[in-house]
Amino acid sequence: MNSILVIDDEREVGTFFRHFLEEKGYDVKIGFNGKDFSELIRKHHFDLALIDVKLPDANGLDLLKQLKISIPSCKVVIMTGYSTVKTAVEAIKYGASDYVEKPFDDIEQLEQLIDGLLHSGATSMQNDMYKLAETLGFVVGKNKEMNDLLKLAYKIAKKNVNVLIEGETGTGKEVLAHFIHSASMRYDHPFIGVNCGAVSETLLESELFGYEKGAFTGAVKEKKGIFEIANRGTLFLDEIGEATLATQVKLLRVLETGEYMRVGGETVRKTNTRIIAATHVNLFKAVQEKTFREDLLYRLDVVKLTIPPLRERLEDLSLLIEYFLKKLNSSLSFSEDSIDCMKQYHWPGNVRELFNVVKRAVTLAEGEATIITPLYLPEKLKLSLSVKSVMAEKxxxxxxxxxxxxxxxxxxxxxxxxxxxxxxxxxxxxxxxxxxxxxxxxxxxxxxxxxxxxxxxxxxxxxxxxxxxxxxxxxxxxxxxx
Structure with missing residues (x-):
């Protein structure tokens, strides 16, 4: 019989879980504060713990850390209100399996979560996660930071919260956004991306919200906007930091109320769209410089994921090259000298730049070589190698x-x-x-x-x-x- 620990200062929550879980055949122990928690884990072994993040005499994150030391195999679910979702996400980083928001509106989903954690192997869940990443072309590799990022993204994917993805140009922010959508409950609804920096303010507004017939010159018929098309799906706002302040105001309204109007329209429309935003600039700095609204950042930054640049995950360089060669249907391979040369380069364009380098080398070498030597690499890579080799030697x-x-x-x-x-x-x-x-x-x-x-x-x-x-x-x- 699986044993479950519930720690929550609201007695009705404890009563609910006792009836709900004992009826399913679980052994349940209830505690109301940090003192009860310490006593219970000293006397009993638990397979699962449900811990409230806010207790009168303790912090749920501290109890999580303590439990992971005392009973490492025990899975943990953090219980939280919406205002403390960011804390719950921190809990996942510290080893929590998941978090649930109170009040528990979907009992069936809560039941599936508990049963899944107790009866589904962690290995099975990880296999599903990596298989999905591979299917979408999200190369994770061996880098610890990338693996931790994937695990966190997979866990928060099923939550109905907005996500902010940070990372330099070319790191794969849209691929990560697509992964989150595909792992979410919205996977069978639209995933639509728009680059806020690639279109003008007027065009971006009509793209996002749509327009009515006659709204402006050339509007010969009405057009649905992305918020309308992506309803119940996911909208990926790339380079959100490039959106004008006027557009930011309208985005804020949609995020706060789910309401918007078409350009030239008078009817208020509703949308249930999850927002995943991405940026290569520091939005907190942009807020200080008055180019980005603080209230919009607060709405977007419920969960923040940061993709490391390629130069910080060079242990995955060979794996990425192999993936790109396969994508290009090439039987060529890179020599060790070429790999060494590529490892010395700074990669300001990150994974996107690496793909372009691989594609260029394959194009040049195809038909005249079986192995890609440094001869087929761009001059900027060879220059970087020569400068750094001189430095290293000195x-x-x-x-x-x-x-x-x-x-x-x-x-x-x-x-x-x-x-x-x-x-x-x-x-x-x-x-x-x-x-x-x-x-x-x-x-x-x-x-x-x-x-x-x-x-x-x-x-x-x-x-x-x-x-x-x-x-x-x-x-x-x-x-x-x-």
Whole structure:
């Protein structure tokens, strides 16, 4: 017989669960506070715990952490009100299996959740999750951050909450949004995406809300908007940070009330559309700069997912290349030298840029080679390798000559500046970032040598705090023994 622990300060909640769960044949223990919780887990073993996030003498997240130490195998469901959904999402990051919102409107769904956690193997659920990701072309790989992201996305997919996806350009925000939609209860309804930065304010408004016949010149007949078409489905608002303030006001109204009007219309319409928004800019900073509404950000940022850039998951580079080769129906493979070269590159365009590089290499090599060597890679990758190999060699010998590096860097940038050929601005910006890293590294190394490793004195000379110096030593990859 499975044993279930319920911790909630509302006695009627405990009474409900006792009757509901004992009738299904479960052994149920009820507690009302943190003290009861500690006593019960000391005396009993539990297979599942349902814990309220707010208790008079304890925090539900603290009890979750304690339970994961005392009974690691026990699955946990956090109970929450809507206002504490963000806390419940944090609980999932700490190991909770799921969360439910109070009051419990859908008892059948609650029953399925409990039975599923107790009787369905975790392995089976994980297999379904990874299989869905693979089907949609969402390559997760071995990177821990990506795997944690997928698990969190899979768990919140079935919740009727808005999601904000952050990530640099080309990291795969739309693919993640599609994954969330496909794993949700809305999977058999429309998934529609719109890029807020790719269309004008007037066009975006008519695209989102539709328009009536005669609303403007050229409106010869009425047109449904995306909110109408995506009703009961998912709307993916890409680059939400590019939406004008006027459009943001109208979006806020839909998110708050579910109501909107067509352009030129007078009838209030209703929609039940889940919003997944994405951005490559910092919306909190945009709020401070008065270019994004704080109340809209509050509505969008119920759950925030951040996709790591490609340069932070290079252990998956070979797997991504293999996936792209398969997608291109190519029998070619990349040499180890090519892979090493690609691992040295900054990848400002992330996974999208990687696909373009693979596609270009396949096009050039097809018919004249079976293995793609560095010869078939863009110059920007080979340049990155040559600069970094010089840097690595000098660091290894502990004789970094910043003057030589600076001259080489300036020469490379000037050659691109003077060239009449097409320039890859993203690559230029990546070189600037490399220079920033190298300049920090060189000044810090020079100062640490002069102070014989005395970090306090070095920090004083650099006019930064010791804490900032420690951060830079870690962030810039400088040998702490220098």
């Amino acid at each position: 660091v290894k010998k502990n004789e970094m000559d910043f003057d030589i590096y600076l001259q080489k860097w300036v020469s490379n940038v000037l050659s691109m500046w003077r060239s009449s050929e097409k320039v890859d601005l993203e690559h230029v910006l990546s070189l600037v970032k490399e220079m920033e890293v190298e300049m920090s590294r060189s000044f810090i190394m020079k100062t640490l040598k002069e102070t014989v490793g005395n970090r306090k004195e070095a920090a004083d000379r650099l006019n930064i705090t010791v804490r900032k110096l420690r951060y830079l030593l870690k962030e810039k990859g400088i040998d702490s023994k220098v």
